[in-house]
Amino acid sequence: MEPILEVRNLTCGFQTQAVLKNVDLLLYPGQLSGLVGPSGSGKTTLIKAILGLVHPWAGEIWFQGKRLKPGTAPPKVGYVPQVETVDWNFPVTAQEVVMMGRYRKKQFLPWTSRHDRIAAKALLERVGIAHVAHRPIGELSGGQQQRVFIARALVGEPEIVLLDEPTSSSDLRVQHELLHVGASNKKRSDQQ
Ligand SMILES: Nc1ncnc2c1ncn2[C@@H]1O[C@H](COP(=O)(O)OP(=O)(O)OP(=O)(O)O)[C@@H](O)[C@H]1O
Ligand SMILES: [Mg+2]
Structure with missing residues (x-):
């Protein structure tokens, strides 16, 4: 089955401070996934990067087999x-x-x-x-x-x-x- 959402090698952060480094994520249709981590570890930042609200420094986000332009949310x-x-x-x-x-x-x-x-x-x-x-x-x-x-x-x-x-x-x-x-x-x- 093709993933519906794919994050490839994502690095992003704020000012000069990287919050996420080389993050990969695959989500498949019908899947319920949870993300756990301590406060401040970057869970919200990852969601915001997928939504195009935080710009990636490196890496790609794909939705339904198409690469999203940086800064745009999946449709x-x-x-x-x-x-x-x-x-x-x-x-x-x-x-x-x-x-x-x-x-x-x-x-x-x-x-x-x-x-x-x-x-x-x-x-x-x-x-x-x-x-x-x-x-x-x-x-x-x-x-x-x-x-x-x-x-x-x-x-x-x-x-x-x-x-x-x-x-x-x-x-x-x-x-x-x-x-x-x-x-x-x-x-x-x-x-x-
Ligand atoms: N707008 C911002 N400007 C500067 N730094 C930020 C900004 N938003 C988040 N950060 C920093 O990025 C890091 C990750 O924050 P994030 O909100 O992604 O953590 P989290 O895992 O969602 O934490 P929590 O469990 O407390 O919600 C923290 O060090 C935070 O201070
Ligand atoms: Mg959070």
Whole structure:
């Protein structure tokens, strides 16, 4: 089977300090992989490099058999940021944050369709927080904020989802549920 994502010999960092040196990574369709390492070891940096947010000093990133131009994200990727790094003073509701995940499909048109709103609502239900859909994101608990971002990552029907510590603020039951939402999302879209 061909890998869906391949990182080859990636070296990158900040200013003059290398964080990742000669990193290789292969991900295959249908695979659930975890990345572990101590705080500050470069897990978030690797995700950001795959998303084109950190420029590689050397190395290549391939998606579905095509090399990505440095600084560009794979076309069908969902991303859940580490909650500690998000600015929660942003004046938007949970549902509006989820709908941001559909902009790529519509070439960033600044309005949303009824279909987008239904898709956003359905995903908020799937992650168990439909009742906070119209509350400002900054007023939600850490675990609820993470679930909003998981819904945002899935609502664009991505081929791969990169999650940066997506369950760190959730209790064990919710962690278990969330790790199954992504898998069932893929099955559902395959059936359509
Ligand atoms: N924007 C930045 N500018 C300068 N240095 C940075 C920046 N972002 C991260 N670093 C440094 O890069 C290194 C790796 O950070 P990174 O956030 O990738 O670690 P991590 O493995 O995700 O850690 P954690 O488990 O705490 O989230 C750290 O030494 C960090 O200080
Ligand atoms: Mg991190």
